[in-house]
Amino acid sequence: MYSPAGESEPEWLIRQFAASPKLPIRFHLDCGLMEDRPSGEAAPSILATNRHLRDVLLAKGYRVHYLEFNPLRGIPRTLVRGGIANPRFGDRRSNACNGQIPRT
Numbered sequence: 001m002y003s004p005a006g007e008s009e010p011e012w013l014i015r016q017f018a019a020s021p022k023l024p025i026r027f028h029l030d031c032g033l034m035e036d037r038p039s040g041e042a043a044p045s046i047l048a049t050n051r052h053l054r055d056v057l058l059a060k061g062y063r064v065h066y067l068e069f070n071p072l073r074g075i076p077r078t079l080v081r082g083g084i085a086n087p088r089f090g091d092r093r094s095n096a097c098n099g100q101i102p103r104t
Contacts, residue, residue, distance in 0.1 A: 010043040010044060010049075011044070011049060011052065011053075014049070014052055014053050014056050017056055017057060017060065018056050018060070022061055025062070026062060026063040026064070026065070027057055027062055027063070027064045027065065028064075028065045028066075029050050029053065029054055029064065029065070029066050029067070030050075030066070030067040030068070030069065031046055031047050031050040031067075031068055031069075032046075032047070032068070032069055032070070033068050033069065033070045034070070035047045036048070047068070050066075050068075054066045
């Protein structure tokens with residue numbers, strides 16, 4: 001997760017979203033279930049960071065499309081079919097999680 005130079009505490013970007021007013025944007029987050037190892041010294045894993053960001057964004061009222069996938073079971077169609085560029089993101093038929101965790 002991004003942090004500016006000189007920032008020693010992890011999850012800086014998440015703290016920025018938690019502290020700022022809600023913006024008119026929506027999010028697509030995806031992460032592999034095997035990304036569960038710390039990403040640096042005293043830093044949480046990519047999986048834990050994505051889950052935390054998802055929870056903060058949902059608590060702020062953002063629309064979040066969230067996907068956790070198991071790479072051992074293959075790449076999910078949503079990533080192959082466009083991932084973040086998927087034109088269905090925002091469509092009522094998309095699986096914006098609204099607090100639920102879809103897994104493949």
